[in-house]
Amino acid sequence: MADASTQAGDVVAEAHGGMPRWATWGLLAAALVVMVTGFLAWRGGGNADAELAERRDSALIDGRRLVETMQTMDYRAADEHLDRWRDATAGVLHDQLENLTEEDRQVVVDGKKRSTARVVDAALTKIGDDSAVMLAAVEVTTIDDASPEAKPAVKRNRFAADLVLRNGTWKLENLQQVAVNVS
Amino acid sequence: MTTWLDRLRRHGVLALAVLLLVAGGALWLRAHQLDNPPALDNAALVDTGATAQARTELAAALVGVFSYDYADPSASQEAADTFLADRARKEYDVLVGALLEQAPGQKLILSATVQDIGIKELRDDSVTAVAFLDQRSEREGEKEATVSAAQLDVTARRIGGAWVIVDFEVL
Incomplete structure (x- = not known):
């Protein structure tokens, strides 16, 4: 068998x-x-929603970093920090930073302040093809070397940031503190 | 001899078929990944309707919960019952308890406004958001109201079709 x-x-x-x-x-x-x-x-892979979702995530990640950059300064390395500010910005804000005078720079140096910023939390409220609006809760710690006995000052601020996509990189076009609305 | 050649050719065809299957499968997989990136698990701002609705509902919940009128304390209680659950409810009870214990009968009026609110993550039954809240407080005997600004990290869950805040943290 x-x-x-x-x-x-x-x-x-x-x-x-x-x-x-x-x-x-x-x-x-x-x-x-x-x-x-x-x-x-x-x-034919990828679709509008997928691209939007990825753009949203990149805007949030880069936006947080940009806001931290713009809230960070060290008078001992003012030029380096101002360069970072210029690199982080676009549009009118960028132009303003490009046109800083020697006096403006001197104000920073004479201020003898060192500040570091940390974005505690952030979220986007708008996202477009090449723009986004981000809300950020920011903690800024400032050390004043002009008064060495003073303790570092910690401030909690809230910002609205306008972001634009330039050559594939997110830049900051506007950064405004969101003030309390006294009505 | 013919059989040998024939077999070789047949094996060649089989090998080619397998190769094409593997390559085709890989392309299909990649196409699927491109269509469904991990970022798309989060519908915030992608699903504009659901995002707008979550913003509106969360803003309304925060306004209701963080407003208080001594003349009608039940309104805040109702808001808390409707819009808060879990840890958020416990935190709220502690906050409000402390507030009212501090100054009973001081005729306190708290009016909350949401300046702006951004949705971080939106899924079918959960949402996280950052909210900028202003709270204006008036007490009897005080000439001017004070306004304070707060940043909140809010987590909500969809319970019975509506967003219910289950956790919040003052940033």
Whole structure:
């Protein structure tokens, strides 16, 4: 019984080379279809929502960093920090920083203040093709070297930041403190 | 000899088919990843309708919960019952308890306004947001009202179709 089935199997295997000819070619045709449709799906991959979601996440990550940059200063390295400010900004804000005078710079140096900022929390309220608006709760710690006995001052501020996408990089176009609305 | 060649050709065709299957499968997988990046799990600002609704509901909840009128304390209680649950409810009870204990009968009026609110993460049944809240307080005997600004991190869950704040943190 076992012999008979083995023999029959051998015969079939020999006659069809392990697999019927039509099956081999059928498999190839099916594989070709998978390949071609896969290629088309890949080429058409990504959609508006997916791109928007990724743009939103990059705006938030970069926006937090930009706000921290703009709230950070060290009078001992004023030029370096002002360069970072210029690099972080675009539009009118950037132009203003480009046009700082020597006196403006001197004010920073003479102020003898060192500040570091940390964005405690942030969220976007708007996102477009190349712009976004971000809300940020910021903690700024300032050390005043003009009065060395003073303790570091910690302030909690809230900001609204306008972000723009320039050559694939998010920049800060405006940074406004959100004041209390006394009505 | 013919069988040998035939087999080789047949194996070649099979190998090619397998290769195409693997490559095609990889392309399909990549296409799927492109269509569904992890970022898309978060619907904030992508689903504009749901985002706007969450903003409106959360703002209304915060205004109701953080406003108080000594003449009608039940309104704040109702707001708390409606819009708060879990940890948020406990924190609120502690905050309000302390506030009222500090100065009973001082005719306190708190009016909260939401300056702005941004949705961080929006999923089917949970949302996190950053809210800028102003709170104006008036007490009898004080000439001028004081206005204080607060930044809140808010977490809400969808309970029975509405957003209910389950946790908040003053930043």
